[in-house]
Amino acid sequence: MxxxxxxxxxxxxxxxxxxxxxxxxxxxxxxxxxxxxxxxxxxxxxxxxxxxxxxxxxxxxxxxxxxxxxxxxxxxxxxxxxxxxxxxxxxxxxxxxxxxxxxxxxxxxxxxxxxxxxxxxxxxxxxxxxxxxxxxxxxxxxxxxxxxxxxxxxxxxxxxxxxxxxxxxQPDEVQEDDGEDEETKAQRAEAAPLQLAIVGRPNAGKSTLINRLLSEERLVTGPEAGITRDSIAIDWAWQGRPVKLIDTAGMRRNARVQDRLEKMSVADTRRAIDFAEVVVILLDATLGLEAQDLRIADQVLQEGRALIVALNKWDVAVDQSKLFNGVKAALEDGLSQVKGVPLLTVSGATGKGLDMLMKVAFETRSAWTRRVPTAALNRWFEAALERNPPPAAGGVRIKMRYITQARSRPPTFIIFGNRLDDLPDSYVRYLVNSMREDLGLGGLPIRLNLRSRKNPFD
CATH class of the missing domain: 3.40.50.300 (P-loop containing nucleotide triphosphate hydrolases)
Structure with missing residues (x-):
């Protein structure tokens, strides 16, 4: 606090x-x-x-x-x-x-x-x-x-x-040390509060879940849909690790949002997603996965945030195994641009699965923020090209020279080479999926940019 x-x-x-x-x-x-x-x-x-x-x-x-x-x-x-x-x-x-x-x-x-x-x-x-x-x-x-x-x-x-x-x-002023090395900065970033936003459709149980995490009735809850109107950030700690929990207003399909105040609430939720590190989309297990959930998930990924999907109200779900497998398959189909998004089962009413949710949230944040060592990145790149060489567009081989990580949060990479504009989308997808599997980036939004060397004779 x-x-x-x-x-x-x-x-x-x-x-x-x-x-x-x-x-x-x-x-x-x-x-x-x-x-x-x-x-x-x-x-x-x-x-x-x-x-x-x-x-x-x-x-x-x-x-x-x-x-x-x-x-x-x-x-x-x-x-x-x-x-x-x-x-x-x-x-x-x-x-x-x-x-x-x-x-x-x-x-x-x-x-x-x-x-x-x-x-x-x-x-x-x-x-x-x-x-x-x-x-x-x-x-x-x-x-x-x-x-x-x-x-x-x-x-x-x-x-x-x-x-x-x-x-x-008034608190005493603390002087910050500007002479930190990269390793110290990385450790400080890891120790910083986890920015965790809970989003979803109205009445999915977002506020109830946060109250259960906090072990207090911090947020107003009830059977009425749409109680939460603006995003509420709460400082908290899980097992000694700082967290900023962000409760948000429910997001309905745009066509159903007519009221001016609801439009403001939805815009506020979108801003909360922008500032979060990890976003949990909470589904109502009694209703399953709906198209609006996929729209919200797609928005989270478009913003480059790390995503977790949680099935809430699991304690009252019927035919749990069939439901879980059905939602998992629907996520794989509906979020084709990202594979391996964590899918968890929780209950805000009983507290089931909440420790696992927080554990996965911290692990996901760590993967989202880390930089892949240059040596490991180059080994992966060479192996990926050897397994599946880039195609020859118009009979001329596309040359892929090297790769570098430009940034993290989300992981962003640049590949340099010749004639990369001719590289088919299917091959780019192959590289991204291989990166997820081989470099431990499963479920994260990955940005892969292609840079071609200019021909001096053009």
Missing amino acids: SPLPAVVILGRPNVGKSTLFNRLIGKRLALVDDQPGVTRDRREGEAQLFDLKFRIVDTAGLEEAEAESLSGRMRAQTEAALEGAAAALFVVDARAGLTEGDRHFARWLRQQGRVPIVLVANKAEGVVGTEGAMEAYALGLGDPVLFSAEHGEGLADLFEALQPILDPL
Whole structure:
């Protein structure tokens, strides 16, 4: 976990909590929309306000509701966010004025007495906002900070309110050593947190699985499809190894996505895939593999991410052997560009197979990031050409001279030679599949580029 002190943003729906969160972290990470209740899970990010550094936590809107309802479960997540926090920002809408909900939750916060409360009167720009902010004194939470998250006004006042609370909790600065050799850099990369995204169709059990990994009800779950709306990154550790778990919104077929908020959620999931190292596509074992799962998998591979497929709800699956073999065969057919993608069985409800999932995720990340030694690469290249020499296009032999690895993450190679533009796709596929089998790169997206030497007589 981050050593930074945590500051939690609280308030009823649609007062601008997520806009304030985005302002403090300096980027649009949380989804923002005019309709209330967009945020459902708590989202964390690192914020800096002048020389104050802290972990900022966005939460769902506080609403009075039955504990079993979706709103009630969202409120429970908000209450859990207060545990261990250094401070809370209670946000009200200065333009709308105080509501009974504001008064109710202000009383609740005073009774809790867990953490220092900073009252933020948001949307306080202009005369109307300033006059409306004066009502906030009636809440009994001290002087309100007049703020505009949309326009960035009031940052200095917010700093003055937080400084006495957070200053004693600031972490010591750590000096980084820039004189690292390649081996040390590689070891540091291996020790870095695994960026692991869980994606799939709605109601596949992504949030339930993450809660089981964390051993806590960290994410809102339930029978309703589409509860998760934006991607939530959570710092965690598996057997002492750091992990950044990323829960994402369910991705339906594009033709079915009509609602503007759902379109924003799907775009947010795609961004999460871009920043992940390993992506787990979670399938509902009671439904099997569908065309949308293959579309998601293809997108993951197109982005060059390492892919794992996991059959969730395995504890209630019927005819398990037939199901597993059927999904495996369908993956082989549907993902012809990649062979050997790991297929695992898990249960977010019981915890079955989750340790194996994490073990395979770390192993896959290691293969995705490693560089093949030059000697081993050249031995493979010579053996591959000897087993199956390149064809002669138009009666003239294509000359393949040597290969080099240009980069990792994903593994990317360049072959140099003459007339490589005439090399048929079938031979390129032969080389890639041979590379997977011989160099231990099975299941990874491999980039193979061909570079022909220019003819000086052309």
